[in-house]
Amino acid sequence: MCRNKRIKRTMDSSPNAEDQSMKRSARWLERASNYQVECNGKMTAERQRKGEYSFIKDLKLYQESFSIKVLILKVSLEQFSSSKGSGQVQKIIVIDEEGTKIQATLFNATIATFEEYIHLNNTIIIKNGKVRPINRKYASVNPIFGLAFGQNTKITVSENEINIGTLLFSFKRFEEVTKTNNENIFFDVLGFITSVRPLYF
Missing domain, CATH: 1.20.5 (Single alpha-helices involved in coiled-coils or other helix-helix interfaces)
Structure with missing residues (x-):
């Protein structure tokens, strides 16, 4: 290990x-x-x-059959209203044992279906769903895709928890970060403070 x-x-x-x-x-x-x-x-x-299961990085766009083990890092619940209707949307950010993150989205009745499993720091097994391309207008922890839960999705709580203390960061260099075209991607950086100057307003 x-x-x-x-x-x-x-x-x-x-x-x-x-x-x-x-x-x-x-x-x-x-x-x-x-x-x-x-x-x-x-x-x-x-x-x-x-x-036992796949890693997040192995998922493919539009894939609907998969099994991943992840730790829930963040849970948010919001109201939405659009030309197609209104309701609730729940967004969860999860991470696997390799340290790769992805955002999953649940709407309306699906939220109630998985309510007992979706809790902060729970380690869960997600089976099936829809792997969709991200909307680049909104922030995302994954630069390629996100998950949507549907009628074929099954979630169970794993007895073997993922220990976030053993996860390693995926560092990027400053020059790599400044060249990205997507302003809504989250990433990890590491650096030294070389100088400190006062700010004047």
């Missing part, structure tokens, strides 16, 4: 401390990313051998 690995860092008080600190930051980020790849690879191989 992979566990979080602590990587030692030291401070530098030399005249070139800022440059050296930035170089160490890049090296540390590379080592952390390499460890993540190694750890995720081990977890993936183990789960795939067991054939």
Whole structure:
């Protein structure tokens, strides 16, 4: 089983401390990313051998038959009104054992159907649904797709909980983040504070 690995860092008080600190930051980020790849690879191989369920990254657009094990990170309930009607929409953000997130959406009667399972920090098994492309007008934790629950969806609470403390982040470099065209994507970044200046209004 992979566990979080602590990587030692030291401070530098030399005249070139800022440059050296930035170089160490890049090296540390590379080592952390390499460890993540190694750890995720081990977890993936183990789960795939067991054939219990798929990972979020393995889902395909418009797929309706699947089984994923996820931890519920966030639950929100809102009212909506449009030309097609009005009602309630529930959005949940979940994460799998590889650390990949996805947003699932439930409407009206479907909310009541799964009410007993959809609770913060629950580890659940989701079987079947609809994998849909995201609407880029709205924020999403996944840049490609989201989930919609339907009549064929089944949810059960897993006895083997996902421990969020063992999940690793998927870091992106600042230069990669600034080049993205989607302003509504959430991501993880890691950096050093190199200078602090007062703000004047």
